[in-house]
Amino acid sequence: MNMKRIMTLLTACCLPVLLVAHPAREERLLKEWKFYRGDPANAAAPAFDDSAWQQVVIPHDWAITGPFNPDEDLQVVTVTQNMERTPSSKTGRTGGLPYTGAGWYRTRFDVRPHARVTLLFDGAMSEARIHVNGQEAYFWPYGYNAFHVDITHLLHPDGKNNLVAVRLENKPRSSRWYPGAGLYRDVCLIVTGDTRVPVWGTRITTPLVSDSVARVCIESDIEGSLSRVITEIRDDSGHLLAIDTVAVTPDTLSPLPVCREFTIANPLLWSPETPRLHSARTRLYRGDRLVDEQVTRFGIRDLQIDSSGFSLNGKKRKFRGVCNHHDLGPLGTAVHRTAIRHRLLLLKEMGCDAIRTAHNMPSQVLVELCDELGFMMIIEAFDEWDVAKCENGYHRFFNEWAERDLVNMIRHFRNHPSVVLWSIGNEVPTQGHPDGRKVARHLQDICHREDPTRLVTCGIDQVDRALANGFAAAIDIPGLNYRTHRYLAVHERHPSGVVLGTETASTVSSRGVYKFPVEQRANARYADHHSSSYDVEYCVWSNLPDVDFALADDYPWTLGQFVWTGFDYLGEPTPYDTDAWPSHSSLFGIIDLASLPKDRYWLYRARWNNTSPTLHLLPHWTWPGREGMITPVFAYTSYPEVELFVNGISQGRRRPAGDRLDDRYRARWMEVMYEPGELRVVAYDSTGTPREERVIRTAGTPRRVELVADRTNLSTDGEDLLYITARVVDAAGNPCPLDTRLATFRVTGGGRFRATANGDPTCLDPFHEPRAHFFSGQLTGIVQSSGKRRATRVEVSADGLESGRLILPRPTK
Numbered sequence: 001m002n003m004k005r006i007m008t009l010l011t012a013c014c015l016p017v018l019l020v021a022h023p024a025r026e027e028r029l030l031k032e033w034k035f036y037r038g039d040p041a042n043a044a045a046p047a048f049d050d051s052a053w054q055q056v057v058i059p060h061d062w063a064i065t066g067p068f069n070p071d072e073d074l075q076v077v078t079v080t081q082n083m084e085r086t087p088s089s090k091t092g093r094t095g096g097l098p099y100t101g102a103g104w105y106r107t108r109f110d111v112r113p114h115a116r117v118t119l120l121f122d123g124a125m126s127e128a129r130i131h132v133n134g135q136e137a138y139f140w141p142y143g144y145n146a147f148h149v150d151i152t153h154l155l156h157p158d159g160k161n162n163l164v165a166v167r168l169e170n171k172p173r174s175s176r177w178y179p180g181a182g183l184y185r186d187v188c189l190i191v192t193g194d195t196r197v198p199v200w201g202t203r204i205t206t207p208l209v210s211d212s213v214a215r216v217c218i219e220s221d222i223e224g225s226l227s228r229v230i231t232e233i234r235d236d237s238g239h240l241l242a243i244d245t246v247a248v249t250p251d252t253l254s255p256l257p258v259c260r261e262f263t264i265a266n267p268l269l270w271s272p273e274t275p276r277l278h279s280a281r282t283r284l285y286r287g288d289r290l291v292d293e294q295v296t297r298f299g300i301r302d303l304q305i306d307s308s309g310f311s312l313n314g315k316k317r318k319f320r321g322v323c324n325h326h327d328l329g330p331l332g333t334a335v336h337r338t339a340i341r342h343r344l345l346l347l348k349e350m351g352c353d354a355i356r357t358a359h360n361m362p363s364q365v366l367v368e369l370c371d372e373l374g375f376m377m378i379i380e381a382f383d384e385w386d387v388a389k390c391e392n393g394y395h396r397f398f399n400e401w402a403e404r405d406l407v408n409m410i411r412h413f414r415n416h417p418s419v420v421l422w423s424i425g426n427e428v429p430t431q432g433h434p435d436g437r438k439v440a441r442h443l444q445d446i447c448h449r450e451d452p453t454r455l456v457t458c459g460i461d462q463v464d465r466a467l468a469n470g471f472a473a474a475i476d477i478p479g480l481n482y483r484t485h486r487y488l489a490v491h492e493r494h495p496s497g498v499v500l501g502t503e504t505a506s507t508v509s510s511r512g513v514y515k516f517p518v519e520q521r522a523n524a525r526y527a528d529h530h531s532s533s534y535d536v537e538y539c540v541w542s543n544l545p546d547v548d549f550a551l552a553d554d555y556p557w558t559l560g561q562f563v564w565t566g567f568d569y570l571g572e573p574t575p576y577d578t579d580a581w582p583s584h585s586s587l588f589g590i591i592d593l594a595s596l597p598k599d600r601y602w603l604y605r606a607r608w609n610n611t612s613p614t615l616h617l618l619p620h621w622t623w624p625g626r627e628g629m630i631t632p633v634f635a636y637t638s639y640p641e642v643e644l645f646v647n648g649i650s651q652g653r654r655r656p657a658g659d660r661l662d663d664r665y666r667a668r669w670m671e672v673m674y675e676p677g678e679l680r681v682v683a684y685d686s687t688g689t690p691r692e693e694r695v696i697r698t699a700g701t702p703r704r705v706e707l708v709a710d711r712t713n714l715s716t717d718g719e720d721l722l723y724i725t726a727r728v729v730d731a732a733g734n735p736c737p738l739d740t741r742l743a744t745f746r747v748t749g750g751g752r753f754r755a756t757a758n759g760d761p762t763c764l765d766p767f768h769e770p771r772a773h774f775f776s777g778q779l780t781g782i783v784q785s786s787g788k789r790r791a792t793r794v795e796v797s798a799d800g801l802e803s804g805r806l807i808l809p810r811p812t813k
Helices: 339-349 364-373 398-413 438-448 461-470 484-493 545-554 599-608
Strands: 005-006 018-020 025-029 031-035 054-057 076-079 089-090 101-109 116-121 129-132 135-140 147-151 163-168 187-192 200-209 215-222 228-235 240-247 256-267 278-286 289-298 304-306 310-311 318-324 352-357 378-379 417-425 455-461 477-481 499-505 558-564 613-619 633-637 641-646 649-654 667-669 676-686 690-697 702-709 720-730 743-747 753-759 770-771 778-785 794-799 804-808
Touching: 005 147, 031 690, 089 702, 116 129, 135 676, 163 378, 163 633, 200 278, 200 289, 215 228, 215 278, 215 289, 228 256, 256 304, 310 558, 318 599, 339 364, 339 599, 339 720, 352 558, 364 378, 398 417, 398 438, 417 438, 417 477, 417 499, 438 455, 455 499, 461 484, 477 778, 484 499, 484 545, 545 558, 545 599, 545 778, 599 613, 599 633, 613 676, 613 690, 633 641, 633 676, 649 667, 702 794, 702 804, 720 794, 720 804, 743 778, 778 794
Parallel strands: 318 352, 318 558, 352 378, 378 417, 417 455, 455 477, 477 499, 499 558
Antiparallel strands: 005 018, 025 187, 031 054, 031 101, 076 089, 101 163, 116 147, 116 187, 129 135, 129 163, 200 215, 215 256, 228 240, 228 278, 278 289, 304 310, 613 633, 633 667, 641 649, 641 676, 676 690, 702 720, 720 778, 743 753, 743 770, 743 794, 753 778, 794 804
């Protein structure tokens, strides 16, 4: 028997040595599965022959490898929330990728005999039917939500060779964007004894928070019989802060809630600037035997929203947030920690401090990383309620499943300090119905019942109807999607007196593409299916970022904003969503599908990043054929004054300020004549002293490929990712922004090629192939660890250019 000594330290003494006959709790991810795209008969049976099925690693998105096809999930619809009045053919609405239909996954596992066993799915797309050893164990329809099922009664008595088979089905016309397909999030096997803390059975709150003291309350639901519960709290350095023992009447049966209260002196508070985390370790004992152990991570922070605005830990602030769909660009929807971290770090550098999970529950990984990196979150539940947006959307399940989905969402994420608001919906048609406020109140009451510590919002777009019928007043915090002209009315009529921009801007642009003449336009469309990176084009229902900046700056009762969107995503290629193939991904992102920032990134950075200055110049300065033509120049900057030079000749100074909105947040020179050579912008501080400059030069003949990696190391875990930007430059190293030739990746040693993307929403290059065209002279390659402890060599070649080469040294461990 494998014996293990457990010692728990108390404040001034030690408990006796305790013996454990086996690990009290085992949690392991089920990674290796077999997959079949289709719906074969008897696929859940243990005797079914799956030897010809594809071997896959979970998380897995079965559709991301394509191919792209304009007929995939072609929807003929009227998108009323986009102010459409007649139906039209929405090519590329869900990305043109084959996510619809059925698919099966199978895997086998062993556990110790007589164990209590639970399967925890972080998400399965969609309409999941879980079978264990040939018997159906569970059904969960909503593909975005986590769920768990106790499968103990279905296991083999000896615990050996148990089969899990999962059938998933995505119906056509069930989504407005690319939802992905398959077991695209983690699947966890949890093995315990009969006495345990069940899944999501711990609740941690911090009812009193100050710089000098915090009160932490921990409540655990416990199943089974036990004699005592020991709980300890540690900070993120592992220092023991508090410990408590609760004696329980011997052989008390479940369910048993156990509550503990702790006082922490001089607590380390969680915030976006200082994301300090704590852990609560709960141990359950029957006599001297440890029978279960659970660690719950949490943060200590105080959140207040009232008529005076929003404060965190007693300090006023406004959300500087973005909305994001859940796909990871060329990786699809399969959750990957390194990819999500890479995206969050780009947003962090921009000054972003908040994420709205549009329009569904997020992955566990995303929320954990927001805890660690310091992002506040609005976690959203639904895109539709009982009234349909999509023919086969969630409305089919709403009446039966909405409460169960909300309960799972809240219990799953309630202990995470990053989560500051729950959102019960996005632009739901129900908001305009006479009984809409009753549905809203019902959902909000569920949220308050499950979590009394957080308020609730909802993304509203039918503002006048929602104000008139009581829908808006039923929501704790009114969230407005666009409708900036109605902010003041909501402020005056809503009981809270505040307004949150749950969705803002919807400005559209293509990285490195500039359109002339430069003018503000709604729904501008061009033959090449791109939008201007001058950041002056938007949708008929939306606005430019400058409007949202002004609302945040001018009105204390605005709570901030969540921009649509942080990243481009697959599907919804507005304004090219109607009969406009090959457009198949969005243009809304501040950062493109290849994780390359657009010019707009620096517009937001200039307003949001308070730790380092911003100076950005646009457009590029390689315009053959535009000689002598007006080519406006913009600078996005946090400096008070900037001066532009063209080939050494000053074009004048600009101060981003004043009453004219067009000039309040941008420095613009609208009458610059193009001539090849050099653009230079100089930034001055408040005393008129030059502090920084940026230079853009006209590119010469393309000469070589240049490679830049986001990091200088790649681990040997077989999962780590490296993002490599490949760009075409001339002999002097100047970027060549017009180059579109085909590039090929070759990766050897400690890495392997994983995916590529160029950010072009019309490009049909398969993401999983090691070749792609440059777009605006750049593209991204993603290299994954091969698991080998060797140097990683990357080469990118293209006809007519010197190849780019990159070598990462052999990992030291």
